[in-house]
Amino acid sequence: WSVAEYARNAYQDYVGFKPDMLANTLRFEPALPTAWKSLYAVLPFGNNEQVTADYANGGQWTLKLSGSAPRKVEFTYFKSDKSRSRIAFELKPETPVKLVLLDSGATLDGKPIESTTVQAPFTKTIGELKFVTPKRYRPEDFPMLKSKDVLKGIIERGEYR
Numbered sequence: 001w002s003v004a005e006y007a008r009n010a011y012q013d014y015v016g017f018k019p020d021m022l023a024n025t026l027r028f029e030p031a032l033p034t035a036w037k038s039l040y041a042v043l044p045f046g047n048n049e050q051v052t053a054d055y056a057n058g059g060q061w062t063l064k065l066s067g068s069a070p071r072k073v074e075f076t077y078f079k080s081d082k083s084r085s086r087i088a089f090e091l092k093p094e095t096p097v098k099l100v101l102l103d104s105g106a107t108l109d110g111k112p113i114e115s116t117t118v119q120a121p122f123t124k125t126i127g128e129l130k131f132v133t134p135k136r137y138r139p140e141d142f143p144m145l146k147s148k149d150v151l152k153g154i155i156e157r158g159e160y161r
Contacts, residue, residue: 010041011041014030014033014036015028016028016030016031017041017043017045017051019045019046021045021046023072024069024071025071025072025074026045026051026071026073026074027073027074028053028073028074028075029075029077030055030077031078032055037057038054038055038056038057039055040052040053040054046067048067049065049066049067050065050066050067051064051065051066052066059102060099060100060101061098061099061101062096062098062099063091063097064095064096064097065091065092065093066094067093068093070090070091070092070093071091072090072091073088074086074088075088075089075101077101079103080103082121083121084118084119085106085117085118086118087099087101087108087113087114087115087116089113
């Protein structure tokens with residue numbers, strides 16, 4: 001079970017692969033960590049079908065479908081302003097395509113492809129995120145760590161608040 005959860009997490013959360021067989025559509029909504037410079041994944045779906053996804057830093061994806069029927073692909077991606085855009089195209093079996101995703105637009109095999117904004121940037125709404133620095137650990141704040149049955153003694157003495 002635990003290994004399956006790692007695989008599900010990688011497929012669905014990082015690569016964002018969500019096949020919709022009823023709609024004959026392979027959906028991608030990647031959310032790769034910025035530290036990842038490359039990625040190669042073999043993504044099984046349907047009846048003995050798979051799509052390979054090869055990512056290189058800079059928004060370049062190569063997709064290749066193994067199967068007998070073409071599939072529609074919907075690819076939703078982040079732009080640097082944190083907005084999301086979506087493109088759609090048909091992926092034919094055994095014919096790799098090169099997808100380049102930039103802020104200025106997307107290209108499929110070197111040709112521009114129309115994209116649609118599906119989510120406006122959220123940075124204006126939430127502003128700049130700042131994280132709180134946790135309090136420093138002080139052993140005297142945790143008497144339970146000093147010896148065995150400390151809480152029991154506090155309760156028996158009536159000192160529990």
